[in-house]
Amino acid sequence: MNAHRSAFFACEQCRERKRRCDKAKPKCSSCTYLDVECFYKPASDPRPSQLVQELSSIRERLDYIAPLVENLGNPPTFWKRTEYLHPQPQAPPISIKSQSLMQTIGLRSDFAAFLYQLEKAAPYTPVTSMELSLLRLQEDKVTEIIRVFTERVHVWYPVIHLSITDHLVETNSSCFSPSTKSCLSLLVISIAFILSTAQSESIHFEVALSMLPIVLQEDSVISIQCLVLLSIYFACRMQPRQSYGYIRIASFRVQSLLRSEISMHLNLSAAYSQPRPGRSHSPIPFPTKHKYWNILPELFPSRSWSTPSSDPPSHLQHDSLHFFQELHLQQLIDKCIDSATGASCTAYPTGTSSVEYGISLQRLLDSLPPIPHFSVLSMSQDMATRHQHAALLRAKCHAYEISSYWPAIYRAIVLKCVDSELLSYASLFIESIVNFLDTASFAVRVCAPKSWSLSASLFIVSMVAIWTVDNLHLQSPLPLSLRRYLKDTLDTLKQFSELSPLVKHMAEVLENRLQEIDVP
Secondary structure, eight states, rough: OOTTTTOOOOOOOHHHHTOOOOOOOOHHHHHHHOOOOOOOOOOOOOOOHHHHHHHHHHHHHHHHHHHHHTTTTTOOOOOOOOOHSSSSOOOOOSSOOOOHHHHTTTTTTHHHHHHHHHTTTTTOOOOOOOOOOGGGGOHHHHHHHHHHHHHITTTTOOOOOOHHHHHHHHHTTTTTOOHHHHHHHHHHHHHHHHHHHHSSSHHHHHHHHTTTHHHHHSSSHHHHHHHHHHHHHHHTTHHHHHHHHHHHHHHHHHHHHHHHHHHHHHHHHHHOOOOOOOOOOOOOOOOSSSOOOOOOSOOTSSSSTTTTTTTHHHHHHHHHHHHHHHHHHHHHHHHHHHHTTTTTOOOOOOHHHHHHHHHHHHHHHHOOOOOOOOOOSSHHHHHHHHHHHHHHHHHHHHHHHHHHHHHHHHHHHHHHHOOOOHHHHHHHHHHHHHHHHHHHHHHHOOOOOGHHHHHHHHHHHHHHHHHHHHTTTTTSSSSSHHHHHHHHHHHHHHHHHOOOHHHHHHHHHHHHHHHHTTTO
C-alpha cells in the first residue's frame, strides 16, 4: 500500500470554514470559487501495527546474528554427535507382547494376537440347568473351601473382606438365591474346587456366571469383588483374555467408586468444618508380618486358627510380608525393563543403583527357604503351599537379573562386538536363565493364580536363551545345564497343554525349536 496515499485531507480553508472539500489539486473548487489561497497540511505517518513492529524487531536481531555466525566457520569436531547418526540399538523387552522381540527370535510378529485368537476360538459348553438345592455344601466342606482359598488365593490377592465367611454360610443355607453375595460365595467355591480337585467342578461357576447381570447392575464393593474373583478364576484356568476383561471392568468400577467417595467427602468437608466424633481420618495400614490377612472362620472352634487368642501357622505369618516383597520385585522388574528399552541405558549393567539392587536381591534370595528338588507330583498339598511364596519370589529375582543383563547381550549380538568383558556377562545371563527356568517350573505348578504369566515367561525366556546361545557363538553350543532345564520347561508346558490351547501352542513352538538345535 502506498504510504502517501490518503496522506492529505481537506484543505485548511475548507477546514476552517467547515465546508466540504473535494480535495482537488492545485486548488479545490471552493477555494477557486472564493479566490483564496488553497493549501493542504500533510498528515503524520500512521503508527505501524504490532505485527509490523515484531517483524521489524526480528529482522534487526537476524541482521545482528548473521555476521556473527558467518565468522564462526566450521563447527568444532566435538560438536559432531555421531551417536545420533548411528544410534545404539534398543533392546526389546522380554515379553510375549513385544513384536520386535518376536521378530528377533524368529517368531511371527503378531504372536500375541495369534494366542488371543486361540483363546477366543476355544470351545465352550455350558452346563445344563439344575436345582439350586444341589449346590448346598456341608459345614466341613465350607471350612475346607475357606482354608484352600485363604492359603492359595487370598495370600496373592487380598481383596476379600473378613465377612466372606458369614456370606458363605448365609448363602449356603439359603441355597444361593440370586444376589451379589451368592455370586461372591459361588466364585470362592469355584476357585477352591479348581485348586483342590483334579477336575474342574464348573456347576457352581455356571450358576455364579448366571448372576453376572445382577453384579453388573449393582455398583458396590461386593460387585467389584465378584469381578475380581471372575478374573482370578480365568487366571487359574489360564485364560488371560477373559481374566483381563473382567479385571479391567473391576478397575473402572473402583475408579468410579473412588470418585464418588472423594466427591462425597469434599461435600461433607464443606458442610462440616470439624470432623465428626469417633471418625478416624488416618490411613488404614496394610498388614505386616504381625498383622496378616486371615479370613478363616471363627465359626468352627475345632480349628486351631479360628480362636482369636491362638497364633496362626508360621507360614501364614509371613504371607503378607511375601506379598509386599512380590510387589516390590515386580516394580523393580518393570523399572528395569523401562530403562533397558530407553535410549539412556548404558552398554553394560553398571551403576550404583543396579549394584544396590543386586545386593538387596541377593539378601532376599539368601533369606528365602530352599525349594525342594523332588517331584511336585509326589509332594503333599501342604508342602507345596509352604513353598509357593519362596518359589515365586526366587523366580522374580532371577527374572530381574535376566532383565538387567539383557540390554548388553542384545546389543552385543546386534552390533556383532563380543569382547572378554561381555563374555562374563553372557555367562551370568545364561546362569540367571537356568535359575529362572528351575524356579519358575516349580512355581507354575504350585501358584495357580500366577500360572499363565509364569507359563508365558517360561516360554519366552526359553526362546530368548536359544537365540542368545545360537548368536553369541559360545565355547559350548548349548550348556548342559541349560539343555536340561529347557527340556524340563517343555515338560512343564506340556502338562498344562490340556488346560489351555495357548500353552499347547507355545509348547509345540518350543519343541520344534529344540528339535532344530538337536535337543532330544
